[in-house]
Amino acid sequence: SAVISQKPSRDICQRGTSLTIQCQVDSQVTMMFWYRQQPGQSLTLIATANQGSEATYESGFVIDKFPISRPNLTFSTLTVSNMSPEDSSIYLCSAVNTEAFFGQGTRLTVV
């Protein structure tokens, strides 16, 4: 199994600012992903974090709004840029080898 540490666990941010979320895995993993879980809803895939290259974004998500880095096989960051109240969600990091493991999530509130 893989243990995922995600920081921060929660934050309250002013609109127009940006927040970077970090995801650290305790072992090398093949793939890493970022998901969003809006209040009372399911998880939606934002993007695949590719090691050493640009992330692959799902429909409806763009790099300018959600820049992602993955400098190595155990670490990734997601930035939520120019935030608005509609960005208030839980953001989850996932790491995949044979199984998919999830971090505890970052609960973001934009005011």
Add this chain to the structure above:
Amino acid sequence: GNSVTQMEGPVTLSEEAFLTINCTYTATGYPSLFWYVQYPGEGLQLLLKATKADDKGSNKGFEATYRKETTSFHLEKGSVQVSDSAVYFCALRQGGKLIFGQGTELSVKP
């Protein structure tokens, strides 16, 4: 495209009742299927999985069988407990990516 549809909640049951949460999927090829559980205030945890047709996943008294002919992966438990109260997500996986259903909230009363 690929998608997962699961039974709407919330579902409220009495302790020791039988549980079924329906899940159907649409996918190209033969994805792996999963049930994840999210307990109040906690992260997402894998509950069980099945990787091919007719496989049965089981864990903690929960079971689900991969039915290719009906494209379903219904979650069942014979006797629920108060501690099973949580949100349950059905998901399929292809190429590493997980596609989730909308989640079903289960509330078990003593």
